[in-house]
Amino acid sequence: HLLCLPLVLALVTQFGAQPGSIRLVNGGGRCEGRVEIYYNGTWGTVCDDLWNMSSARVVCRQLHCGEPKDAKKDAFFGSGEESIWMDNVECDGSENALNDCNFRGWGLHDCSHNEDAGVVCSDSLNIRLVDGNSSCKGRLEVNHNGTWGTVCNDQWDKKDAKVVCKQLQCGPPKFSYECQPFGEGSGPIWLDEVHCTGKEYSLSECRFSAPGVHDCEHREDVSVMCREPFKIQLVNGSNRCAGRLEVFYDGEWGSVCDDDWDTLDSQVVCNQLRCGDPQLNRERGPRFGQASGRIWLDDVQCNGYESSLEECKHRTWSYHDCTHKEDVSVYCTGVCLYITC
Helix, strand or coil: CCCCCEEECCCCCCCCCCCCCEEEEEEEECCEEEEEEEECCEEEEEECCCCCHHHHHHHHHHCCCCCEEEEECCCCCCCCCCCEEECCCECCCCCCCHHHCECCCCCCCCCCHHHECEEEECCCCEEEEEEEEECCEEEEEEEECCEEEEEECCCCCHHHHHHHHHHCCCCCEEEEECCCCCCCCCCCEEECCCECCCCCCCHHHCECCCCCCCCCCHHHECEEEECCCCEEEEECCCCCCEEEEEEEECCEEEEEECCCCCHHHHHHHHHHCCCCCECCCCCCCCCCCCCCCEEEECCCECCCCCCCHHHCECCCCCCCCCCHHHECEEEECCCCCCCCC
């Protein structure tokens, strides 16, 4: 009998978005959906004026999603809600990134979200984690030719789990199991002998046996547990832009210790929450009460330009020499100072 023992994954890689990063949302997987691009600390859409297959080819290339199958217009995958960052995009198809193409300029447009552009790429190997209590943990399944099936654990390791968590836009992997804590699958076993380097964006970029070719049984189905996506909030203030700082990590909210905390750290918090700039000289002002749970972070050191507090340097999670009397509070202006916000 197999012992169901988790492989503890000591991974510290952060998956924060960088300026010019793109994603496809509201589609059937990471390789189809509404085009969104990251700029000035926020995700925004692309207007479909002049949108064509050459631009779609650049999107698919940047996302490592194969070739374009369709360039969608008229908010085919639904309308966005934030900024419209790009308009009149003109690519020749050879560019490596969408922001290498010609366009009007960041935030300059004459569009509404009813004109949000979309793309469908050829990479159709969608994945999911099922029978867990969230979308970030469960038995791994892949969709091939319209049918969901499982993955065999032959040669499976932490690098493979890292790619799964990245593709699902979850946090880093916490455990990868060599047996079935989330039950056995019942459909086809699609993948076997998976080998990833850990740098891939999608499981389809890894090496594996031809789909459906394996020497496995469902008792060898792979399960993965990723950490929940990192989030922050300000609580006990009069609005969402002021309060005691809490961070969501490993499925639990906790506070942040104020050792070495400064305005650059507060700037990252305010940017991440789209709350303008920190109000100077108030970081150590009146408190918003003490937390009662974990203290997740201590000795935080940001440069001020990070897109997420998670990207800043800090002690190992939950390691600290603090009490809740040192919980960080942050006051933001509550006004996004970018013209295009």
